[in-house]
Amino acid sequence: MQASALFKTFSAGALAFALAACGGQKETAPAAASAASQPAAAGAEKQEIVFGTTVGDFGDMVKDQIQPALEKKGYKVKLIEFTDYVRPNLALAEGELDINIFQHKPYLDDFKKEHKLDITEVFQVPTAPLGLYPGKLKSLDEVKDGSSVSAPNDPSNFARALVMLNELGWIKLKDGINPLTASKNDIAENLKNINIVELEAAQLPRSRADVDFAIVNGNYAMSSGMKLTETLFQEPSFAYVNWSAVKTADKDSQWVKDVTDAYNSDEFKTYAKQRFAGYKYPASWGEQAAAGAKAEAASTASAAK
Incomplete structure (x- = not known):
């Protein structure tokens, strides 16, 4: 879904x-x-x-x-x-x-x-908004089997990250799950074998040098000098x-x-x-x-x- x-x-x-x-x-x-x-x-x-x-x-x-x-x-x-x-x-x-x-x-x-x-x-x-930003890879087309993606480690924001990866088609979440509480146990298929690297939200902007992509909370992206125009993908939900x-x-x-x-x-x-x-x-x-x-x-x- x-x-x-x-x-x-x-x-x-x-x-x-x-x-x-x-x-x-x-x-x-x-x-x-x-x-x-x-x-x-x-x-x-x-x-x-x-x-x-x-x-x-x-x-x-x-x-x-x-x-x-x-x-x-x-x-x-x-x-x-x-x-x-x-x-x-x-x-x-x-x-x-x-x-x-x-x-x-x-x-x-x-x-x-x-x-x-x-x-x-x-x-x-x-x-x-929460956004997927380029790391070592610069476009969505470059995603490959085993790509690494850093994501916030607190449960509510990690759920948001999983929903984004589901939207991108990189993973598939189980049918009928609550999108506000999704966890790793709700991943039905890891279609791209994504390596999800969980970090404190404040560390996510710096993690871009070490991962292929980073899912970064908006306030930390902005405070680190990143721009919304840099995002490769943003969550549509309000x-x-x-x-x-x-x-x-x-x-x-x-x-x-x-x-x-x-x-x-x-x-x-x-x-x-x-x-x-x-x-x-x-x-x-x-x-x-x-x-x-x-x-x-x-x-x-x-x-x-």
Whole structure:
């Protein structure tokens, strides 16, 4: 069963679970926070908001647009950037962060269940799609028996990688499997005898020198200087657009509403579409249907070459 069919049979539920992961250990100290000269926004429960993101595009969004917008409302903003997918959720649950932005919903759901965390998603953010990038081989036509492909090793993103390989026709997944939880046990046939090299997501850009192809998470691709135009194949699904997460008790707070408004403002949308062209945008922006059809058609055409 091709991945597009997998997602169609799984469709509405899968798309409702849309979100993408990255995260990790602290890499940098909090970005210098600008102190607002005016008092905190009227009705706000707090004066300072601490964001946690992975290094790269999500942090840039905060620094470039969200921090200035919130400071105009009287908030102070601090940013802590991480380099793996584990620490941001733990830091949120432990109170080191007020909000994090780095992950898709399948990852969040698995992580909070495993670690028994009371955190929840709030709004989606523009997200670079998972892509297959050239390594030692430069085109899809060059794939050969035994080609090596590096892929993210966390379960939710590894499932995405398997679905991409299925779409490409390099492996065949079992009929009826859940595309959000696919594992090596769900491979029915390895048609190209692909050697799948599992690595921490942050290591994938550097792995390109050692493998034939690399499946790289969008945020790490962008933060390493790679371009979406370099991809040989991109996942067409919108099931992995990333979300913000907060402690469940904070979900209806005024400050959360103010952050949500900043990410859905016309100013932020204009910025995102100029700075992050080729990304997948939040469903609430109302642009997924047309973009999704275009992306799926492009991916299908690319795989058929």
